[in-house]
Amino acid sequence: MDRRRPHKRGHWPVHLALALISALMLVPFYWVLKTSLTGENIFAYPPSLLPHDPNPFYFVDVWYAIPFLRYLINSVIVSIMVVVANVFLNAMAGYALTRDFPGKGATIMLFLSCMMIPFQVTIIPAYLITAKLHLLNSYFGMALPLMSTIICIFIFKAAFEAIPHSLVEAARIDGVPDWQIMFRLIMPLTKPAIATNVILSFIWSWNSFLWPLVVVRDVNMQTLPLGLSRFLSVVEDTTGALYAFCVMVLVPGLLIFLLAQKEFIKGLTSGATKG
Amino acid sequence: MAERAVDMAAAPLGAAAARPTFWARRRSRELGLIWLFLLPSLVIFLLYRIIPLVWNVVLSLEFWSPYRPARFAGLYQYQNMLFYDDAFWKVVGNTLIFMASAPIGIVLALGVALLVNQQIKGRGVYRTIVFMSYPVMTVAVGIIWQWLYNEKVGLINYVLISLGITNRGIPFLESFQWALPAVILASLWQVIGFYMIILLTGLQSIPPNLYEAASIDGASAGQSFWRITVPLLKPSLFLCFVVGIINSFNAFDLIFVMTGGGPGHATDLLVTYIYSTAFKLGHFDYAAAMTVANFVLFVGLAFVANRLAGGEAGAVKRRA
């Protein structure tokens, strides 16, 4: 188990390669950040590599050009609804899939095939269904289609299967009812899977653009990505402010990932090895 | 495992025929619980995936127009699609090329994962940096890369010209050959971090004593890679493939922002072509037929990938 071999000398090629790769991955970020701070015209040539005359006022522009706070709150509410619902629904479904029951194979095939349906082709029927349910223009309507994702169901399933069964059996013999086994014994042990689910569903719901666009007419209910399109019609100098907007939308997703990355990665472990 | 315990609980069903009611009740109570647990997710998928798919299938068998009631059309739309629409085949080809680029991304990510897996300081930082591209909104990714590829002022052309590789800027997003690779590169940039993390966790779960045993037996690094690492990574590779399919749906946003389908369908994927047929031309029935084709295509691809990956991912575990 001990992989600590003396590696003092041969490391720098690895560092070099990784540094190069990191630089490549970061170039677009750097560019967005730089342009959001300097607001230089994107059509200026040659493009300057370093920011000159940086100023943070484009962020102020973005804040006032659209009802940013309102959109932010909307996005937060919808995302929280999605994340919470996701964790519960996926955990329940994942747990159910670890038991053996008639129709299990068919259910699994069903789930897998649902993954193959791209969202864009479902928007009209989804819109009609949401309208029938009287959920148009509502937070719940925006959150509903995103409230369960198949990939996370399987991650939970794998995480549950990784729990040593003797624990569950001992609890069952002691007469602990199923509900309690589920929530007080198993869930704490699957914290990594929960973290993975939280991060992924947060990212997907925070960035979701097409569905709120279809479902929401009322300007006050729009989420941040929609604010982007409204914003583009209001602002004059599209570059600095536009990029500032991109930065502002990006930050929460990044923040959540940074906070929960350890568990996120552990959560993928049980998912990756069991498939 | 879980199935065994349930089997054991269910076994007394046969053995203790003297007390069938207790176990039968318990079993059916458990079944009820299982379906209860599955119900909310199933309802959501039913409402938002299955019913739309069925709707599409039904629509694909009709002539639909906003002015008249729909008439049954049989396989007319499919005939139209398969035999009379060149754009459809071009678009299918583009989609296949796009999906074929996923393995390239996975291989690259594997390389990065192998690098990050080394015992070096700051590997957590590298890992974070590579993943950072994923939480970015796809529309923003499109905007950024569209500017990077710009023929006159884009950074990429600037670098190419400075390095002397070319004399004038290449209009990446407007040329027939470069547009699709350009879009694929942008999409790969976004997803490679996710691939890398999946592969990294897969790598880290391979017990190191396998490598030690191999090196004791005299295996070279290459051999231990191909014989140990790759087979044990198969579930991770399949998960990456699934993520790749999900990400190809995100490519819709990318393409819309960057090229809008590209110079004459050059960057049109099946999803974007379906969207423009439906919403720009109003041919919802034809778009529905293509949706069904898209679904069949992806299911086929997933099936193939599942076979290649060892066939156990997600399938019902067959207990001999």
Place this chain on the structure above:
Amino acid sequence: MKWSWLNNRFTITFGTILVLVVIWNVYISFHDHGLIEGRVVGPNGAPVAGATVTLSEQSLLVNQERGKTTTDLSGHFRFTGHHMHRPYLHAEKEGVGQFGPHQYPLYFQGEDLILKQPLKLTAQAS
């Protein structure tokens, strides 16, 4: 331990963010009277009295004057109660020159602004 949850990195991050937001809003509430104070000087650096200073809002959609005042004997002028985050100031005095319109980006709407540099009129050759 009951207080160990305070050490959780989530609590620290979001708690810090919350605290910063509160502090920032308190700061804003003390400084958002929409005040702009400044001086107008001539090309030689001497204060100019009686120059007309115009406060306006300019953007792609709007070009609107929001206030007009004249400088007093020592060249000072003052606006209050504006609600812009990018005010433009324009000063002119007949026979001396003009300045602007120049923008003064603010951190929040109606931030109090006390100009350090005077508005320097330059003679226009027109």
